[in-house]
Amino acid sequence: MPENNTPIDAAQRRAAPALVCYSVDQLPAFDMSLYENARMGMQKVSELRVAPRDGETFEVPAGHFFRIVSIEGPQVGDLNLWNAADFSERFFSGKTRQLHATHVSTGDRLWSTMPGLRPLATITHDTLDWYGRDEDGGGIHDVIGTRCDPYTNFMLKGLDYNNCCHSNLTRALASAKDMVPEEAEMHIHDVLNVFMCTGFTRDTHQYFMKASPVRPGDFIEFFAEIDLLGALSACPGGDCGSSHSDNSTQCYPLLVEIFKPQDGALNDWQPPTRSGYSGHHGI
Numbered sequence: 001m002p003e004n005n006t007p008i009d010a011a012q013r014r015a016a017p018a019l020v021c022y023s024v025d026q027l028p029a030f031d032m033s034l035y036e037n038a039r040m041g042m043q044k045v046s047e048l049r050v051a052p053r054d055g056e057t058f059e060v061p062a063g064h065f066f067r068i069v070s071i072e073g074p075q076v077g078d079l080n081l082w083n084a085a086d087f088s089e090r091f092f093s094g095k096t097r098q099l100h101a102t103h104v105s106t107g108d109r110l111w112s113t114m115p116g117l118r119p120l121a122t123i124t125h126d127t128l129d130w131y132g133r134d135e136d137g138g139g140i141h142d143v144i145g146t147r148c149d150p151y152t153n154f155m156l157k158g159l160d161y162n163n164c165c166h167s168n169l170t171r172a173l174a175s176a177k178d179m180v181p182e183e184a185e186m187h188i189h190d191v192l193n194v195f196m197c198t199g200f201t202r203d204t205h206q207y208f209m210k211a212s213p214v215r216p217g218d219f220i221e222f223f224a225e226i227d228l229l230g231a232l233s234a235c236p237g238g239d240c241g242s243s244h245s246d247n248s249t250q251c252y253p254l255l256v257e258i259f260k261p262q263d264g265a266l267n268d269w270q271p272p273t274r275s276g277y278s279g280h281h282g283i
């Protein structure tokens, strides 16, 4: 219960119109024909399997596509992305949420951190785009949640657990780049929750998850706007329909596939440049 009295003009104050914060029609346009043209005739050049409750890294050259594919059963994945040449530029979940929505799909971009602030990747296909919003307000592929991590788990349960997505991503990056765990961990950031079905409860506005509708054969596809390093964790929560941060749930592997577009398909395309802001901050 609130501790303060409702002012007499409360209704008037609450009636202020809700405005979308950013004029997203001013964002660089999603040119479907460019991406569709590049997708036609693309060839798979590599793939890798991410084991349940573990993580892997992968590299995607600018102008290539990559897919995250459900293969053996419903499974949620936690995705990190970096500029392959400069790890200080990485996926910016919060700004992606502000510019697009709480959940992303075809046509949305995965934006990079400041001062770069440019698209790292563009979503070019999503077999779960039919899901939309369910009656609980849930949607797929969220940029709300951070990632399951051993610190929150320890705070809540007093237990050490080493296969949360945060740790899986840390191990994967440490192994790929020959970093000590402390160094790798600094680079792990808020994720895109691939295939995860989430929302906010209507009464208390708390973050909820429910069993992912993903099934084997489903995939989400991205176009790499710059040279990328990715890391993917197959979440210990499996389909995230019951629990996470423990070994109680059935988990499945995920597949990452990399595709090269047909020669010449991107002749008119240029990778996005870093933000043009001067960087002076009034100093």
Ligand SMILES: [Zn+2]
Binding pocket: 078, 147, 148, 164, 165, 166, 234, 235, 236, 237, 244
């Ligand atoms: Zn997780």
